[in-house]
Amino acid sequence: MTTDELRVLGAADLVEFLALADADPVVNVFADHRARTTGLDPRWLGGEVWGRFVSGRLVAACHAGANLVPVQCDQESAARFAERAVQVGRRASTIVGPDAAVRQIWRTIDGAWGAAREERWLQPHLEIAGDPLVDPDPGVRNTTREDLAALYPACVAMYTEEVGVSPEATGGAELYRARIQQLIARQWSFARFDDAGEVIFKAEVACVSPYAAQVQGVFVPPHRRGEGLATHGMAAVVEHVRRSIAPVVSLYLNDWNHPARTAYERVGFTESARFATIMF
Template identity: 70%
Template sequence: MLTTRHGVRPLGAADLDAFLALARRDPVVNVFADYRATTTNLEPRWLGGEMWGRFEAGELAAACHVGANLVPIGASVDDAAAFAERALARGRTVSTIVGPQDAVRTFWNGVASAWGQPREARWDQPHLELAAGPLVAPDPLVRRTTREDMHELYPACVAMYTEEVGVSPEYGGGADLYRARVTQLVNRGWSFARFDDTGRLVFKAEVACATPYAAQIQGVFVPADRRGLGLATAGMAAVVQLVRREIAPVVSLYVNDWNTSARRVYERVGFYETARFATVMF
């Protein structure tokens, strides 16, 4: 087994079983990495990057997804520091560092001097889970979206992304790619929304990734003029019910610590904190 300094090397298809065993030590927190591994077989051409592994005594001890997103998996502080040293040798190619707070902080401290000023760093993001039915009544009008809904759904996705991230997903010519991503989620049955009597979208959410163990929610959105009416609470309850019945038994998401209104919604539905994430965006 060829390894580099500190026992770090890129993983491949032959490492898939060992990687999945590592990720599934915490299958909800690591749902993104598990999903990426099982859908790409750890082949770089499908990953759009690499999956690094750190080995101790010949055993896989930690990993790091390095694509558009850099995500530490099962990484201790020492593991994250070793991944940072490898990352320094290749320069920054990622747009986001995201994952468990301590690992992200350690990694960032290791590369900050060379990777430049981030656009934003969010150091306190509660990671929430729900492995039971919602605590409030689901909105019966929430349903899966179809391609016929794209005229309402796509602008809502752009608005949510822009509000959340601070830059439009269409910036720099990204509209076609982002529309393809939204369409892909619709085709998978991973996009949910509620429409009012006029056909206007008033709530939406998507499943970002899923495994047999968990599904991670993203893109929760209510238009600004419809907030405070309980649409998000009842809508999320419906999404939880649908996802747990048809996709995965545990529903997860992470939220900015300062977003008190969103946190109240998730608490009412029944979500509880299981970890802290952090995100550094470029």
């Protein structure tokens, strides 16, 4: 008899969960990173990871914390996790992951979480597993604690432009500053500064597994765009990350961001999936 069970995963499920994520390790880098750094302990997750088991085998999962992230979900699994999300109520500020799974989750939730602030569909997911195709900017380097005063305003500007709200809204400045400091300490923050000390390119690594690193927060200030800073800056980031952090570099972006897509393709990134993001 076939059994079909949904339950919260724990430390005893870690090996099986990582094997599931490894079915598409670059796409699943966020969930892989969260599992390895927390051991699937809800106290460290700040939420839960749900698993769907069919005949005792883990076939799909869903990270349910600040982000709701489907892992290896077909349409049926995505719908099942969405039903659970309706039951527990909205805890996440975003739903993000492969486009087809996110669409199914959003259809199943069907208003139970209230209206979304923004829906972003068919976001190209890009990756590079080799040397960049253009010369890296030699001025791009790991940032240090001494750079924080110049770096932090650039991070706030990028976040506000990308997400549509400031990370400092509703008293979030201290938490956001701590996150930037954490990335600096991990040597996951990269930037180039001009002679006056202004950030003219920056990017961060958001999450890492043995297989991949996902880049976020790519930013060039508006008055310096069109100079190739993002293209050669990202080439430098790819070199730094592949040398010291992970063998594959990935990111995803909005489908309407044609200048960024062009810059990444010049570096050598190729599309490997489509993501979607629902923001509340």
